[in-house]
Structures are given as C-alpha cells and as structure tokens.
Amino acid sequence: MAYADIHARSIADPNGFWIETAEAIDWVKKPSKALFDDKAPFYEWFADGELNGCWNAVDRHIEAGHGDRLAIIYDSPVTHTKREITYSELQTRVAALAGALAARGIGKGDRVIIYMPMVPEALEAMLACARLGAIHSVVFGGFAAHELAVRIDDATPKAILAASCGVEPGRVVHYKPLLDAAIDQASHKPDLVVMLQREQEPAKLIEGRDVDWYAFQAGTQPADCVPVKGNHPAYILYTSGTTGQPKGVVRPTAGHLVALNWTMKNIYGVSPGEVFWAASDVGWVVGHSYICYGPLVHGNTTVVFEGKPIGTPDAGTFWRVISEHNVRSFFTAPTAFRAIKREDPKGEFVQKYDLSCLRALYLAGERADPDTIRWAEAQLNVPVIDHWWQTETGWAIAANPMGLEAMPVKIGSPSVAMPGYDVRILDEAGYEVPPGTLGAIAIKLPLPPGTLPTLWNAEARFEKSYLTQYPGYYETGDAGMKDEDGYLYIMARTDDVINVAGHRLSTGAMEEVLANHPDIAECAVIGVADPLKGQLPMGFVCLTKGVNRPHAEITQECVALVRDQIGPVAAFKLAVVVDRLPKTRSGKILRATMAKIADGEAFKMPATIDDPAILEEIRGALMSLGYAKAR
C-alpha cells in the first residue's frame, strides 16, 4: 500500500491499522484492542497488553540470532574515544545495571533521573530502567542546578544516575557539583546516586548516598525483563512551556515502541542491521526516540556521538562519522548544518570523505530554511527531508515517508501527515480554513500511539494546555498552513516558546529569573532571529525606581543570572535596559510586536496599544544591540 492509502486507513480504522502495526514488536500478552477511548478526550493505546521495552530493544534481537550485531557505536571526538557494543554485550551490561538497581529496591513505577552526557552508559541507564519497569527522566546536561532541582521535585526519583562530568569543546562541565547543588535545592531527596566516574574529572562521592557505577554492581544478580502494561509510562521528559515550571511529557511504553518501530523503515528507510545516526543528545526527545529506542527496537546500529558539528576538531566531523561507520540515514537539526556551512561554505571537507553509504538526511527541531536545505542537497547529493514533530508527540507528525513512498519534496514544507495524525488548520473560532490560509495547527483527537496521554502529575494542565482551546483537537502550539496537496508549512509558535539552536526554551522561564533581580521592576524576553541558531533570546528590563547603577553592570548580571539558573543552553547573552515596555491598555506586554521590530519585519500597530511612542523607544534599544531597522 502506498502513503495515501495507509494514511487514509489509519484515520478511518485506527484500531485495525495499529493492531496490525503492533504485530511487529514482541508482547508478553497481546492487547485486546488498540484504542481505549472510554475516557475521551483522554486516550490510551494498547492499554491492556503486556510487554517490556528493554526486551524489545535488546533481548529479542539476541533471541532472533543477532547477538553479534552492533547495537551501539560510540564515537567521541572530544575524548578521542571510540567503542563498539554488540547486542549481546548490551544485554549483559544492561541486565547487570538493572540487577544492581533492583537490589537497591528500584522497581516498577519508581522514577529514576538520568543526568548524563553522550556516552553509551546513558542509553544503558535508560534501558536498565525499562528492564525493571522503572520510569526514567533524562535531564539535559546543559541545564543548571536549579532546572535539575525543579525536575527532581516533580518526578520525585528514588535514584539518580549521573556521570561525573561532561566534555564541551574547551571546557569540562562539572556535573557532580551541579548535581549536589540540585539535590540541596530540591525538597525531595533521592535515596541513591549512581556515579559513572569519567577519567576527565572523577567526582568525590558522598558516603551513604553516592555509589560508583561499577562497584555497586558487584555481587548483584542480573535482572530479567519485567512485563508492564501497554500504557505504563516508559519515561517522563520535561520540556519548556510558557512558565518556569517545565511540562513533564509522559511516554507510554507500548505506543512508543510500536510507532517508533514503524518509522524506522517507513520514514527513515533503514532495514535491521543498518547504521542509523541521530546527531542530537539523549536529553532531548530526538535522543530518546532516535538515539535510543527507535533504532534499537528495530534492530539497527545507533551512533552515540559526543561532539559538535564544528570544532571537534573541524567542520568535517559529521562526514568522517558517516563514512567511517557506514551511516545509511542521518538525522540532525538545521542549526548544525548552518554551523558547518558557515565554516566550510564550499564544502571542502565533504570532498575528503566517501559518503556513498548515505541515502538521506533528515532535519527537524526547528524550521529548515530553504538555503540550508539547498546547500545540504548540493553537498551530500542525497534527498534532504524536513520533518516536523514535538517532544509531546515523540515521533514525526509530518514527514516524507521515504521508505514507504518517496513523495515529491517541496522545499519549505515538512511534507505530509504521518499515520494517525489528522492535521487541521483552524481559525481563532476553531473552524477549518481553506488551503493556503494561515491558522493554528491542530490535530483531531485521538493522537496516534506513542504521543503523550497526559503530563506527569498535571492532568489539568495537560487539558488546559492542549485540549481546551479547540475542543476535540490537540493544539500543537504551532501556526502554519496546508496546501492543496496536503503538504504542511510550519511558520511560528503561537506561544512564548522559542527555538534556539534546535533547543526549545521558554521566554517565560527567563522572565521569571530576571524578575528576581533586585533592581528589576519589570521585564520581557523575546526571541530574535539569528542566522546561526535560528533564534536567540533577548531581554528588556525596566529598573526599579531610584536605581542608578551603570546599565552595563545590570545587564551583565542578567546574563549571569540566566546562565546560573537555567543553564548555558539558554544562550541568553542579549539584554538591554529600557524605561518602559509596550503594553496593551489591559497591561499585556506586546512581545510579538517587539519581536517583529527586532527582526525588521512589517507589523500592524496593535489597536489596543496603550502608548505607541514606546515602540520607537524599543526600536532605539534594539538598534543599540545591532537589531531592528531605522524607520
């Protein structure tokens, strides 16, 4: 069957389509049906089936005779290390780690936080949790102690699995002091910290709480896979919302395995045994779905790459990895390509490597600009596939299903809706708009398997954030349009979320940090366009009456505060002092108008603006930072 038939069937007969698709994974007990809709608008998939995530990602391949196949290739230019791990070795290592965790009382439903860089042990930690039915929550290494503390308090983990340090180009990231500070700040205290000691910076262990990763496994028994229900949460992944409190996206076990397994062949076009590489980080959803679970469930070899597109050591690193490890499908964020293009515009590094193994490049995480797509196509001579998804969905909402039927590429569009996604463009009143018209992108419920059923400990917030604005639909938070052929175009977020170097960040969270500065009375953070990172955050601060310290001193403190509270990943480096902020008469800050001025775009004067003159003051402030155009 070709794409259009499969998509039509998935919408008309979701039960039939997904129960058949679910045959491709292993079950301890098969589900009686696919869709459980008795609590609509809350939906679940495969709820009464039983299975185990680690079995599906690891053990079943050994049972099928593929134990000698490579599961993981670790390639770390920042530590000059390479390692290969077969499926059999992975099973031994994961079962041992899971056994040691079980011996410490960790079992089904317990939460475990993982705070680790891009090392194979991070995947082993995730799989060890899955083996026991424990729910993991990976926290990205670029977040500061406070962000980690917020997640500790929300997930209330029994254990934290961490590495002693991360390695960024030119600096070691001191994970252990960050972890200790986070546990100090959090009200909830984990019983156990398991520390992977890295030779770049071994950590001091706290007696009674911290144990060494390998030493604590001594004398314990390897653990078997524990069956869990289909709707059992495999993990919680926190993502940015509109406030400082991140949203804990819950991922149900069965749905995500079924959906990811389907995507490996049908979207990414790889067969079991082939090498698949997603150059992202385990801390993001791409890392969960396409560094860990997707490739492993499907029996592929996954590449764990600890490095950057440039500077580790040069703009040819990606090409070296592809060529050396025989990568068939490659997935990264457009920012990475913009960084490479800036360093090596003529593609001189590309010429040095034999890239004939590569079949396609996949881009996601942010808007893929046509220039970057064309440059990548010209350099690599393979199709460049933009696809659109979110932490909430866990897999592509729209993509070009290359392994099923390669659709014509339309540059600027992530192509068409994937199975189970009934994507509609709605106006403010919730009515569908004609093709080619901009609107809010919504998905008719139910969402397909693998997508979030709820937010951790926050059902009401889930409903309010996603289901209330357009009853019967999931609100994606993105605006865009659909053309006559059903191709989607993703234009902008409708909320205060910005996308910096493919990383999703909340301007609201940054405002909360700035508002805590004693000299700041009021502030606004907006996203401004950036040629490398897509967007950068920029802060506008109004000072408390009577404060007359140098503005440069205060803005430097703002930058330091955001780095300290949220982390370096926020990339908050632009701040300016202004007298007033532009507002509506009801007091709402006109952030979208400010962003348009910053980017030099035309804007309509908001009818409800309190004092239009303020916009000129904002333009002046922006021009002092090298943004906005004179009128």
Ligand code: COA
């Ligand atoms: N641990 C600790 N710090 C981290 C980190 C991590 N895992 N990842 C990033 N940081 C730090 C960086 O060192 C940098 O710190 P600095 O301000 O001291 O320089 C800061 O966070 C900002 O990082 P980033 O926005 O990534 O910028 P960069 O200048 O280091 O690198 C790119 C620019 C384009 C090379 C990089 O952003 C990149 O590779 N992007 C790909 C995006 C991606 O994989 N996204 C995942 C979703 S698919």
Ligand code: AMP
């Ligand atoms: P995250 O949850 O971090 O994956 O971020 C999801 C958001 O990133 C989406 O809601 C979009 O705003 C944006 N995004 C992801 N992929 C694309 C894409 N291919 N094109 C445009 N925007 C994208």
